[in-house]
Amino acid sequence: DIAMTQSPLSLPVTPGEPASISCRSSQSLLHSNGNNYLDWYLQKPGKSPQLLIYLGSYRASGVPDRFSGSGSDTDFTLKISRVEAEDVGVYYCMQARHTPITFGQGTRLEIK
Amino acid sequence: QVQLVESGGGLVRPGGSLRLSCAASGFSFSDYYMTWIRRAPGKGLEWISYISGSGITIYYTGSVKGRFTISRDNTRSTLYLQMDGLRAEDTAIYYCARALPTDFYNLDVWGQGTTVTVSS
Numbered sequence: 001d002i003a004m005t006q007s008p009l010s011l012p013v014t015p016g017e018p019a020s021i022s023c024r025s026s027q028s029l030l031h032s033n034g035n036n037y038l039d040w041y042l043q044k045p046g047k048s049p050q051l052l053i054y055l056g057s058y059r060a061s062g063v064p065d066r067f068s069g070s071g072s073d074t075d076f077t078l079k080i081s082r083v084e085a086e087d088v089g090v091y092y093c094m095q096a097r098h099t100p101i102t103f104g105q106g107t108r109l110e111i112k
Numbered sequence: 113q114v115q116l117v118e119s120g121g122g123l124v125r126p127g128g129s130l131r132l133s134c135a136a137s138g139f140s141f142s143d144y145y146m147t148w149i150r151r152a153p154g155k156g157l158e159w160i161s162y163i164s165g166s167g168i169t170i171y172y173t174g175s176v177k178g179r180f181t182i183s184r185d186n187t188r189s190t191l192y193l194q195m196d197g198l199r200a201e202d203t204a205i206y207y208c209a210r211a212l213p214t215d216f217y218n219l220d221v222w223g224q225g226t227t228v229t230v231s232s
Contacts, residue, residue, distance in 0.1 A: 001174070041157070041219070048223065051219055054217060055218075094157075096215070096217030100174065101217075
């Protein structure tokens with residue numbers, strides 16, 4: 001199975017400041033069609049997960065533009081340009097290039 | 113309104129069975145891959161299984177293969193997860209999620225989750 005490693009696992013951030021989460025995969029997520037099969041999800045406290053980013057860098061519908069995804073092959077990053085209080089929760093990367101689909105361990109973002 | 117509503121969770125003894133359901137509304141259910149994902153207490157998300165819109169293509173993660181069965185009834189717009197031989201480590205909140213018509217990523221709609229507790 002593909003191992004997904006996120007860092008940091010805990011991320012305290014002051015509102016208005018930027019934040020960045022790294023996700024590394026044990027094998028390449030780049031398909032021959034040029035797509036990186038890497039999604040980012042956020043699970044807010046007490047809520048179901050929600051899609052933020054798909055194919056590594058495409059923002060899902062309704063996701064604020066302060067969220068951005070980048071990276072390719074085995075190295076990916078989720079960036080929040082200016083953290084807001086509503087961004088609190090656990091962020092997960094998920095690879096869908098290889099079955100079984102696997103998630104990272106999760107990064108808990110908290111407000112300082 | 114696009115919506116997924118899970119049901120069927122509960123308390124079950126080790127070795128027992130449960131069948132989870134996920135009722136879909138607001139979209140053409142038969143067009144989409146569907147998935148089951150769970151989150152155990154104190155742990156992260158774990159993908160369990162997916163099924164194509166036609167029901168022909170199915171895949172399971174190793175820890176549930178041979179014990180869990182995913183299926184769908186497109187006439188009822190409902191996804192199922194039959195869970196047999198349940199173990200304590202299957203205790204989790206189980207979510208169904210919609211993927212794409214042609215692939216199994218981009219999980220853009222999730223249910224509220226149903227809780228399964230396996231304990232004697």
